[in-house]
Amino acid sequence: MSATFASLKYPNYRLWFGAALVANIGTWMQRVAQDWLVLTVLTDNSGTAVGITTALQFLPVLLLSAWAGVLADRLPKRGLLIATQTAQGVLAAGLGVLVLSGGAELWHVYLFALALGVVSAFDGPARQTFVAELVPHEKLPNAVGLNSASFNAARLIGPGIAGLLIAAVGTGWVFMINAVSFGATIIALLAMNTSTLRTMPRSPRGKGQIREGIAYVRNRTDIMVIMVVMGVVSMLGLNFQLTSAMMARVEFGKGAGEYGVLGSILAIGSLTGALLAARRERPRVRLVIGAAFVFGLCMTIQAFSPNYLTYALLCIPVGFSSLTMLTAANATVQTSTDPAVRGRVMALYMVVLLGATPIGSPIVGWIAEAWGPRWAVGIGGVASMLVALAAALWAKRSWQFEVHVRRHSRPHLVVVHPEEQRAEAAARLETQDASQKSSTA
Numbered sequence: 001m002s003a004t005f006a007s008l009k010y011p012n013y014r015l016w017f018g019a020a021l022v023a024n025i026g027t028w029m030q031r032v033a034q035d036w037l038v039l040t041v042l043t044d045n046s047g048t049a050v051g052i053t054t055a056l057q058f059l060p061v062l063l064l065s066a067w068a069g070v071l072a073d074r075l076p077k078r079g080l081l082i083a084t085q086t087a088q089g090v091l092a093a094g095l096g097v098l099v100l101s102g103g104a105e106l107w108h109v110y111l112f113a114l115a116l117g118v119v120s121a122f123d124g125p126a127r128q129t130f131v132a133e134l135v136p137h138e139k140l141p142n143a144v145g146l147n148s149a150s151f152n153a154a155r156l157i158g159p160g161i162a163g164l165l166i167a168a169v170g171t172g173w174v175f176m177i178n179a180v181s182f183g184a185t186i187i188a189l190l191a192m193n194t195s196t197l198r199t200m201p202r203s204p205r206g207k208g209q210i211r212e213g214i215a216y217v218r219n220r221t222d223i224m225v226i227m228v229v230m231g232v233v234s235m236l237g238l239n240f241q242l243t244s245a246m247m248a249r250v251e252f253g254k255g256a257g258e259y260g261v262l263g264s265i266l267a268i269g270s271l272t273g274a275l276l277a278a279r280r281e282r283p284r285v286r287l288v289i290g291a292a293f294v295f296g297l298c299m300t301i302q303a304f305s306p307n308y309l310t311y312a313l314l315c316i317p318v319g320f321s322s323l324t325m326l327t328a329a330n331a332t333v334q335t336s337t338d339p340a341v342r343g344r345v346m347a348l349y350m351v352v353l354l355g356a357t358p359i360g361s362p363i364v365g366w367i368a369e370a371w372g373p374r375w376a377v378g379i380g381g382v383a384s385m386l387v388a389l390a391a392a393l394w395a396k397r398s399w400q401f402e403v404h405v406r407r408h409s410r411p412h413l414v415v416v417h418p419e420e421q422r423a424e425a426a427a428r429l430e431t432q433d434a435s436q437k438s439s440t441a
Contacts, residue, residue, distance in 0.1 A: 004275055007143040012192045013134040019188030021150045023085070026181025028158025029165070030092060032263060033174035034109065035245050036166055036256050037099065042106040047246050047373075049106065051365025053113050054242060058357035060117035061350060065125065066210045069347020072125035073209070073340070078197070081130060082189050084123035089182035091116050096175030125347040132334065132342070133197045144331040148323060149275050153267070163260020213344030221398065222285050222336070223345070225391050226329050229292050231352040232387040235360030237299060237380035238322065240266060242365055246373035252308040265312050269319030273327065285332060289391050291325035296384025303378030329353075 007013050035050050043049045071080065095112045098104045135143045165174050217223050240263070248259040298317045305311035329349075337345045368376035 004142075005146065007135045007139050007146055010135050010139075010196075012196060013131075013143060015188040015192055016131070016134055017146060017150055019184040020147065021154055022184035023181050024151050024154030025158045025161070026092075026178035028154050028263065029162040029174050030178040031241055032159045032162035032256075032260055033166055033171040034095075034113070035241050036259065037104070037171045038106065038109055039245055039249060040256075041171070042104070042109065045249055047242065047250075047365040047369040047376075048362065049365075050242050050245060051239075051361040051363075053109055054239070054357060054361040054365075055359075056110050057113040057117040057120070058361070060114065060121040061124065061357075064118065064121040065347040065351045066213070066344070068122040069125045069213060069344035070209050071122065072129055072343030072347065074343075077126045077130040077133065078189055078192065078194070080126045081123065082186055084119050084126070085182045085185045085189070087119045088116065088123070089179045089186075091119065092175050092182070093179035096172050096179060099170070099172035099175060124350045125343050128330070128334070128346045128350070129343050132339070133199060136198070137335075140335050141331045144334060145275070145327055148273075148327045148330075149271055153271050157264070157267075159260040159263030159267075161260075163257040166256040166260075209344065213341055213348060216338070216341050217345060217348055220336075223333055223349075225285055225395060226288050226333060227349060227352045229288060229387050229391050230325075230329050230349075231356045233292055233295065233325070233384045234353050235356035236364060236383040237296065239357070239361055239364045239376070239380065242361060243368065243373060243377050243380070246365075246368045246376065247311060248308070250368075251373045252311070254308060258308065262312055262315055266315040266319040269316035269321075270323040271319075273320040273323035276324070284328070285395070287328040288325055288332065289388050289395070291321050291328060292391075293385050293388035295321035295325055296381045296386075296388060299381030299384065300378055301381075303374045303381060 008017065034053065038050050038053050039045055039047075091112060095104075095109070098108055098112075131143045131147060132140055162174050165177075217227070244262040244266070245259055248254040248262055252258070295318065298314065298321055302311060302314040302318060305314060333345060333349050334342065364376045364380065367379060
């Protein structure tokens with residue numbers, strides 16, 4: 001099996017990967033249907049209403065993820081995921097029934113978005129850290145990359161299917177299909193061989209566990225840099241649901257099908273980035289910063305797209321750079337964190353990544369409605385570039401790394417940290433000593 005798909009040789013991970021793909025397709029279908037329902041049926045093209053819906057869905061992540069991280073460190077993750085996946089399926093079915101009955105109003109969607117956000121807040125840390133129980137530690141970056149590939153393969157498929165189904169049968173049935181898709185994850189979790197799961201150390205009950213997680217992060221400047229970069233990018237740049245809907249509907253005068261296509265084209269770049277990430281054995285902070293800058297540059301160019309086709313094609317590099325950034329950040333945080341606090345650290349990371357959305361979505365929605373969708377896209381791009389540059393300058397001054405440009409060999413740009421250089425030199429000496437002893441013997 002190739003290095004890209006190395007984690008699939010583990011049976012439990014294969015079950016998880018396949019089930020997650022099905023569930024993620026349903027989730028992307030619901031996201032498209034929910035935004036389209038708010039934008040075109042329950043309001044008159046209100047970007048603000050779409051922004052509020054998105055904010056309500058992610059607000060609980062900001063408020064509850066710290067406690068969710070404690071639970072992820074304390075409870076069996078498999079059982080916790082069965083509960084959260086069941087709850088998400090019930091909520092999707094409830095919204096579907098309401099829409100199909102013809103009684104759905106805007107406040108209903110707001111309420112369901114908030115409830116789904118509460119469940120997602122507890123699902124996220126457990127889902128992010130559960131993968132460490134499915135594969136050996138050295139395969140964790142590969143597994144994280146494949147998880148992202150599954151998520152973005154779903155993004156490639158889901159929006160397109162949703163657009164066609166919305167045009168054919170309406171948004172209500174899309175919600176019902178999503179409800180059924182969660183059954184795949186529940187069945188996979190129940191079918192796993194629990195004897196081969198790599199059980200992580202569990203945190204005992206005690207006071208100050210959230211403070212312990214915060215203190216751990218504060219003492220890790222590499223994780224702090226990642227969180228600052230991802231927080232700004234998430235708040236103003238990663239609002240594809242909103243900006244794509246507004247660009248398709250308002251700027252280019254397109255329908256649900258074309259809106260869904262934008263999500264699928266974005267996923268082409270994202271899926272490519274995820275598959276390349278799965279081959280990367282050692283993600284680093286500098287990759288997160290570099291990818292954030294490229295993402296911002298691509299979005300800024302995208303804001304000047306003269307027509308729908310150009311905007312759609314530019315979704316590919318935007319998707320590629322965003323996924324490279326997200327996967328590198330996730331894998332770097334997970335693989336470098338003590339397993340005993342990993343749930344809490346990942347919860348704090350998700351507070352920053354997803355919790356910034358309730359702040360940014362209404363702002364981006366208001367910008368799109370007041371100044372036009374192009375401004376919403378462009379401001380997100382410029383903000384992403386600025387935070388990446390600021391992070392790079394701070395890191396160079398604080399970490400004292402060196403940058404070398406090589407014209408005639410690859411890689412052309414080499415970033416060397418003094419501590420990494422010393423560690424690599426020590427490793428080479430150790431290898432040489434071992435080989436000398438072997439040859440002497």
